[in-house]
Amino acid sequence: MKKKLSFVIMLVFVAATVLSGCGSSKKTITFWTPLTGDDGAYMDQLVKDYNATNPDIKVKHIVTSDMYTKLSTVLNSGKGIPDLAIIHADRVPGYVKQGLLEPMTNVMNAQPELKQDNYLPQAWSVGNIDNMQYTIPLDIHSVVMYYNKDLLKKYNVENFLDDNVVTFDEMLSLKGKLAQGDYVVNDALLTWIVFSQVQNFGGDIEDNGKPAVDTPVMKQVFESLKQINDAGLMTPTGEDGYLMFQSGNVLFSTDGTWSSTAHAKVEGLNFGVTNVYSPTPDKFTNRASSHLFTMFNKEDRTDEKEQGIAAFLEFIRKNSIKWAEAGQIVASKDVNSSPDYQKYMQSFFTKDDTEIQSLHIYTYEYYPYISEALDTYAGDIVRGKISIDEGLKTIQKTVEDKIAQSEQGEEAGK
Amino acid sequence: MTKKFKLAPVFFVGPHLILFIVFILLPTIYGIYASFTKWNLIGDPVWVGLDNYKTILFDSGSTFHKQFTNGLENTFIFVLLSVPLLIVIPLMIAVALEHKGVKGKSFIQSVIYIPGLISISAAALIWALIFNKQLGVTGNVFHSETVWAANQPYAWIIIIVLTIWGGVGGNMIIYRASLSGVAKDLYESAEMDGAGAVRRFFSITLPSIRFPLIYTFVMTTAGAFNVFGQPLMMTKGGPQESTTVLMMSIRKLAFGTGESIAGMASAMAVLLGLVILVISALQYYVMNRNAN
Numbered sequence: 131m132k133k134k135l136s137f138v139i140m141l142v143f144v145a146a147t148v149l150s151g152c153g154s155s156k157k158t159i160t161f162w163t164p165l166t167g168d169d170g171a172y173m174d175q176l177v178k179d180y181n182a183t184n185p186d187i188k189v190k191h192i193v194t195s196d197m198y199t200k201l202s203t204v205l206n207s208g209k210g211i212p213d214l215a216i217i218h219a220d221r222v223p224g225y226v227k228q229g230l231l232e233p234m235t236n237v238m239n240a241q242p243e244l245k246q247d248n249y250l251p252q253a254w255s256v257g258n259i260d261n262m263q264y265t266i267p268l269d270i271h272s273v274v275m276y277y278n279k280d281l282l283k284k285y286n287v288e289n290f291l292d293d294n295v296v297t298f299d300e301m302l303s304l305k306g307k308l309a310q311g312d313y314v315v316n317d318a319l320l321t322w323i324v325f326s327q328v329q330n331f332g333g334d335i336e337d338n339g340k341p342a343v344d345t346p347v348m349k350q351v352f353e354s355l356k357q358i359n360d361a362g363l364m365t366p367t368g369e370d371g372y373l374m375f376q377s378g379n380v381l382f383s384t385d386g387t388w389s390s391t392a393h394a395k396v397e398g399l400n401f402g403v404t405n406v407y408s409p410t411p412d413k414f415t416n417r418a419s420s421h422l423f424t425m426f427n428k429e430d431r432t433d434e435k436e437q438g439i440a441a442f443l444e445f446i447r448k449n450s451i452k453w454a455e456a457g458q459i460v461a462s463k464d465v466n467s468s469p470d471y472q473k474y475m476q477s478f479f480t481k482d483d484t485e486i487q488s489l490h491i492y493t494y495e496y497y498p499y500i501s502e503a504l505d506t507y508a509g510d511i512v513r514g515k516i517s518i519d520e521g522l523k524t525i526q527k528t529v530e531d532k533i534a535q536s537e538q539g540e541e542a543g544k
Numbered sequence: 545m546t547k548k549f550k551l552a553p554v555f556f557v558g559p560h561l562i563l564f565i566v567f568i569l570l571p572t573i574y575g576i577y578a579s580f581t582k583w584n585l586i587g588d589p590v591w592v593g594l595d596n597y598k599t600i601l602f603d604s605g606s607t608f609h610k611q612f613t614n615g616l617e618n619t620f621i622f623v624l625l626s627v628p629l630l631i632v633i634p635l636m637i638a639v640a641l642e643h644k645g646v647k648g649k650s651f652i653q654s655v656i657y658i659p660g661l662i663s664i665s666a667a668a669l670i671w672a673l674i675f676n677k678q679l680g681v682t683g684n685v686f687h688s689e690t691v692w693a694a695n696q697p698y699a700w701i702i703i704i705v706l707t708i709w710g711g712v713g714g715n716m717i718i719y720r721a722s723l724s725g726v727a728k729d730l731y732e733s734a735e736m737d738g739a740g741a742v743r744r745f746f747s748i749t750l751p752s753i754r755f756p757l758i759y760t761f762v763m764t765t766a767g768a769f770n771v772f773g774q775p776l777m778m779t780k781g782g783p784q785e786s787t788t789v790l791m792m793s794i795r796k797l798a799f800g801t802g803e804s805i806a807g808m809a810s811a812m813a814v815l816l817g818l819v820i821l822v823i824s825a826l827q828y829y830v831m832n833r834n835a836n
Contacts, residue, residue, distance in 0.1 A: 199799045202585035224803055228586060368694020368783070369677060377678075498802025510784050531607040536584055536803040 159189045159438050162212040164197040165421075169388065169456040176452050180445045187438035189214075201426070205230060211428040214439050219256040219420040222265060223495040231264040232425045236433070238263065240440035248447060250480070252491050253420045253461040265422035266443050267461035269453060272418035272479065272489050273322035275407060276375065276383045276393060279400040281312070285381070294404055295411040296382065298354050304381075305361045311379055314363035315407070316371025318385040320355075320512065321504040322417045323406060327351040329415035329490050330408045336494040341533065343500060344526035352511050352518045354409060359512050367513050382407070388457035390475045403475050405488060416479065418489040420461065459489070496533050503528045579810035584803045596811035608808050611797075612815070615790030619816075622775075622789060623768040625704050630711050630764050631757075637712065638719035639749065653720065657713035664710065668777030671706045699779045699787050706774050715760045722756040723749065758831045762824045769820045790816050 165173050170193040177191040192212070194200055198221070204210045217225070225231050234257075238244045246254045249267050257265030275296065282288045285304065290296045301314050308314070317323075328335060331354075333347025342348075358364050365371035365380060375383035376396045383389075384406055393401055408414040423443055425431065447462045454474045460466045466480045479485050494500070503525040511521035579596060581589035600612045637656060641649050659667065674680045675692040682688040692698040730748050739747065750757070772791040775781060781788035790812065798809035 196799070198801075199585075202804060205586045220801075228584075230586065366691065368691035373678065496802065498800075502796070502801045506781075506785065509782075515784055527605075528607045532802070532805060535582060535805045535808055 156432070156435075157187060159187055159213045159435060159442065161189050161191050161214045161216075161442075162194045162197055162201070163191065163216040164195075164218075165193055165216070166195050167388075168391070169453075169458070172452055172456040176446065176450065179449065179452070180442055183445070185438060185441055187435060189438075189442050205426060208429075211426050213425065213428065213431055213435055214442070215424055215426060216268060216421050217265070217424050219253075219422060219491045219493065220497045220501070222256055222422065222424075223259065223493055224498075225424075225426075226259045226264055227495065230426055232427050232431075234263045234266055234425070236436045237266070237425075237440040237443065240437050241444040243447065244440065244443055248463050249461045250459070250463070250466070250486060250489075252418075252486075252489060253422075256420055256491050256493050257422055257424070265424045268421040268423060268446065268450065269458035269461050270418045270420050270479075270489050270491070271387050271458045272416040273319045273326060273384055273406060274387055274416055274476075274479070275404050276385065276389070276401050277404060278375065278378060278381055278383075279402055281378065281381045287381075291402075291404060293411045295414045296404065296407045297411060298358065298407060298409050301358060301363060301382075301407060302361055304363060308363075313365045313371075313374065313380045315358065315382040315384065316365040316375055316380050317509065317512070318372045318375075318383055320384075320508050321501060323355070323384050324348075324351055324504055324508050325417035325492065325501075326406045326415045326490070327354065327408075329417075330410075330413050332413075334494075335492060335497065335500055339495070341494075341496055341500055341526065341529045343503070343529060344522040348522055349518055352508075352522070355512045356514060356518070360514070364512075367509075386457070387459055387476045387479070390457045391455070403478055405485075414488050415490045416488050418459075418491050420491055421458070496529060499529045499532045500525070575810050576814055578807055579814045581807045581810075583807045583810075585798070585806050586804075589807065592807070596808050597815070600808070600811055600815065608797075608812075611793040612790070612812055614785060615788060615793040615812075616816070616819070618775075618785075618787055619769055619771065619789045619791075621700070622703070622707075622771050623765060625700065626707050626711075626768050626771075627761075627765050629704070629708055630715060630768070631761055633708065634712050634714075634716035634760075635719050635757075638716050638723055639745065641720060642723055653716070656716055659710045660713040662710065664706075664773035665777055667710055668706060668774065671702060671709070672778060675702050693779045694783050696783060696786055699783060702778050703774045703787060706778060707768075707771075711764070715764065718756050718760055719753065722753040726752040754831075758828060761831065762827050765827060766820050766824055769816065769823075 161177070163170065163173055173193075174191055177189050181188045197215075198217075201215070204212075222231070234244070244266055250270060253267035253270050254263075257263055257267065277291065277296075282290065285307065287300070287304065290300045304314050325335070328347060328351055331347045331350050333345060333351075334342060336342055337345075365374050371380060372383060372385055372389075374380045375385075376393060376399060378399060383393075390403065393399055405414040406416050423439075423446075425436075425439065448464055450460050450462055451465050451468065451470055453460050454465070454471055454476070457474075457476060459476045459479055460471065465471055466477070471477055471480075479489060506528075507516070507521045507525050510516045511518055516524075578589055580591060580593060582592050582596075583589035599606050600608050603609050640646065641652060646652070672693070675682050677683040677688070677691050682690075682692065690698055692702050726749065730752070731744055734744050734748055770791060771789050772795070775787040775789050776792055779787045781792055794809045794812045794816070797812070798804055798806045
């Protein structure tokens with residue numbers, strides 16, 4: 131009997147060791163981010179710098195691959211929820227609707243400089259729902275358009291950049307004029323380009339809370355993009371257009387603000403940055419997202435910890451110039467208006483109000499579903515592998531079906 | 545209670561049993577339960593009975609029905625293309641290595657086995673570069689003008705090449721081990737009776753390694769149905785979703801962007817599990833009966 135008991139105890143002990151997750155200490159702020167790329171290292175450095183100031187509570191940065199899945203798991207079980215996390219702007223409406231985020235009220239009270247006026251307006255407002263602030267912004271990251279200076283010169287089209295907007299017509303004017311193997315534009319981040327054009331053509335992706343993909347505006351968007359493809363100006367299907375830009379065969383590359391660091395490492399690539407192409411010079415849009423600090427509901431997050439989080443966010447507000455090195459548009463005005471910041475290429479997008487306004491962040495609750503469906507179909511539509519009508523219908527249906535699923539789950543869950 | 549509780553066996557079985565229960569049995573049961581619910585992974589699952597299954601199987605207008613049928617179809621294509629090769633090629637290599645004249649057997653064996661140890665993502669990166677039109681061997685040495693990952697049937701070819709490259713070694717080791725157990729005198733007497741190499745292979749080798757053959761056939765098939773990494777890394781499911789296998793659809797639904805649709809994903813996973821179960825059972829039955 132004694133043996134049996136000791137065995138059971140041992141079993142329990144083993145199971146406990148195996149199963150116990152990482153407990154959160156009272157003396158550290160656990161901080162999850164989805165920054166699995168190079169930017170994770172920049173964030174590490176920022177956290178290290180903060181901890182070097184000897185704060186009361188130190189921050190522990192944990193780069194979490196598949197963070198959103200892991201968040202679902204910990205939120206479901208209620209155990210191991212991080213004290214602080216970085217999420218993307220398009221996740222905010224969904225999380226708020228499910229009541230998972232804690233308002234930043236206490237944090238903002240603790241550090242009065244954590245306020246709207248000190249940040250880029252749209253980065254701040256994406257976290258504001260029903261007059262409640264749920265997030266503090268770190269950055270805006272956007273799709274932008276890099277240009278190859280040497281190629282612009284070679285084809286004598288430097289005037290394209292005069293008004294800071296390259297138009298569809300300007301691009302189409304190069305039809306038949308390019309040497310073999312050269313292209314006007316690549317298809318990098320094509321989905322984000324579609325989202326940018328929707329704004330340029332005066333449309334939106336939602337209509338009274340309903341998804342609006344199968345619309346005349348969207349059709350126009352795809353017709354225009356297809357025109358570029360059909361004129362042979364877009365890098366060929368399936369080829370790495372990003373790489374082709376770096377190897378000097380493409381005039382314009384539509385990729386992220388963060389790519390500037392990678393492009394800069396390419397020897398002999400003489401490049402600059404401007405806005406994403408548009409149908410007219412009067413209106414231009416760069417579809418953007420934002421990294422936002424947020425706190426998921428967690429019972430045992432003490433007031434001291436919230437103070438600690440506030441102190442950390444205030445430190446970031448003042449010192450996130452490091453983040454500009456990662457190529458991102460820093461949201462803090464303190465940083466993005468500093469002279470140091472102006473040497474970074476992405477300062478182009480904060481140089482005046484029109485540029486700031488061009489950074490468009492979608493806040494539609496079901497944006498992620500639309501984005502995922504576009505990722506699947508946009509390329510095939512632009513390349514003419516499926517018709518525009520059929521493609522848009524499929525995307526619309528996909529999104530609606532998914533919404534129906536998630537809505538039913540929610541209603542019944544209440 | 546006269547039977548004495550024996551501790552020793554528990555120590556042997558226990559650790560595995562705990563791991564099995566915690567990481568396989570409970571998740572499986574929960575997964576089956578989730579397939580009868582609507583669930584976003586965060587809240588509580590809500591029971592909906594057979595709704596998910598009805599939608600997936602019968603609602604032909606539904607996105608989920610299309611994803612399921614397209615995914616299953618592509619998965620079947622993958623299984624039909626890869627499994628025969630993953631059985632025949634390792635078997636041929638193993639038999640060839642048995643020949644007395646082959647030198648450096650263990651070296652050859654290692655070389656063939658090593659790719660299986662490399663993670664699929666790393667291997668896929670290597671192969672994606674090899675088949676890259678601008679940087680790769682196919683474009684520069686063989687002057688292929690095709691973008692392999694974006695055109696059929698090339699997209700399937702690179703997926704299969706990667707799979708074979710990585711998968712041959714495992715089965716080969718099993719065949720090598722079992723071939724070494726076949727009595728040599730059988731071959732000798734067959735040779736004396738005038739049986740040629742082909743005859744010896746079909747009449748002695750194959751029957752002698754019947755069980756390893758059944759085992760590898762069943763396991764390779766089940767593994768192939770769960771294909772995920774190769775198409776994800778090599779083609780991202782394209783062109784036009786023609787290499788989007790079912791596991792990719794399932795993962796996207798449950799762990800894609802936006803709110804999770806885990807109930808529907810679980811139902812698809814359960815259906816895939818049933819398909820694998822039925823086919824494995826069938827394979828086992830047919831092969832075992834023929835063998836007897």
